[in-house]
Amino acid sequence: MRIVVKIGTSTLAHAAGRLNIRRVEGLVKVLSDLKNQGEQLILVSSGAIGMGVGKLNLPGRPADMPTKQAAAAVGQCELMYTYDKLFGEYNHTVAQLLLTGEDVRFPHRRQNFVNAMERLLELGVLPVVNENDAVATDEVGEATTIGENDTLAAIVAECVGADLLVLLSDIDGLYTADPHRSADAALIPEVGEITAELRALAGDPGSALGTGGMATKLKAADIAMACGCDMVIANGQRPELLYDIAAGLPVGTRFLGRRKGA
Numbered sequence: 708m709r710i711v712v713k714i715g716t717s718t719l720a721h722a723a724g725r726l727n728i729r730r731v732e733g734l735v736k737v738l739s740d741l742k743n744q745g746e747q748l749i750l751v752s753s754g755a756i757g758m759g760v761g762k763l764n765l766p767g768r769p770a771d772m773p774t775k776q777a778a779a780a781v782g783q784c785e786l787m788y789t790y791d792k793l794f795g796e797y798n799h800t801v802a803q804l805l806l807t808g809e810d811v812r813f814p815h816r817r818q819n820f821v822n823a824m825e826r827l828l829e830l831g832v833l834p835v836v837n838e839n840d841a842v843a844t845d846e847v848g849e850a851t852t853i854g855e856n857d858t859l860a861a862i863v864a865e866c867v868g869a870d871l872l873v874l875l876s877d878i879d880g881l882y883t884a885d886p887h888r889s890a891d892a893a894l895i896p897e898v899g900e901i902t903a904e905l906r907a908l909a910g911d912p913g914s915a916l917g918t919g920g921m922a923t924k925l926k927a928a929d930i931a932m933a934c935g936c937d938m939v940i941a942n943g944q945r946p947e948l949l950y951d952i953a954a955g956l957p958v959g960t961r962f963l964g965r966r967k968g969a
């Protein structure tokens with residue numbers, strides 16, 4: 708199977724932006740094992756800005772664009788250093804691909820990205836993708852910027868024809884209400900179609916450093932489902948869940964990709 712796994716900042720880093728070592732080590736171990744099992748993996752990793760904030764000892768997520776760019780440039784190095792070191796312990800080779808909206812908007816540039824990805828996968832490499840936040844400076848919603856990694860991960864899944872997209876978040880899945888606020892919020896195990904009611908459930912982002920939230924996850928699900936790729940939202944605090952997710956067992960919320968011809 709070809710699996711795209713997206714890891715959010717809140718999964719990778721502590722609240723102040725320093726690396727959550729135990730969490731990341733656990734994740735890398737499971738991902739390495741899945742690769743040893745024969746799965747093709749692609750990682751879409753956030754955390755550049757968050758880790759840059761930690762490394763530069765900034766008081767919080769930068770409000771101004773140049774500091775955001777600087778934090779991303781510093782943090783992306785830290786991120787890849789960490790992945791290279793940890794995956795290297797399991798004999799896996801990582802590659803860094805930094806994209807902007809332009810790289811996937813124009814067909815010839817998208818094809819170049821796909822060519823690089825396919826070749827990396829053939830070579831047994833684990834591609835690690837992020838938005839190029841040091842140069843992608845438009846505000847969220849502008850065409851030249853993707854803006855957040857839920858959508859980026861879905862675009863990557865679409866580009867490479869992935870079988871499965873997993874969004875690892877700080878929440879177990881999609882709930883019938885905000886579980887932080889409502890005691891009787893229930894997890895929705897499976898979604899075959901994204902209804903207007905479902906969209907109304909999408910709340911705010913949960914962390915101060917990341918930019919995601921349920922709304923962006925539904926946007927990602929729209930893209931994934933349309934190209935026949937299942938998408939699962941699961942809790943990144945428990946990386947071993949990835950074994951069950953890859954085996955098709957019920958974990959978190961699974962959005963069913965539309966079967967071809969259906």
Ligand code: GLU
Pocket residue numbers: 715716752753754755756757837838840854855856857916917918919
């Ligand atoms: N590209 C951003 C980063 O690495 C993350 C975007 C997101 O949180 O979705 O910090």
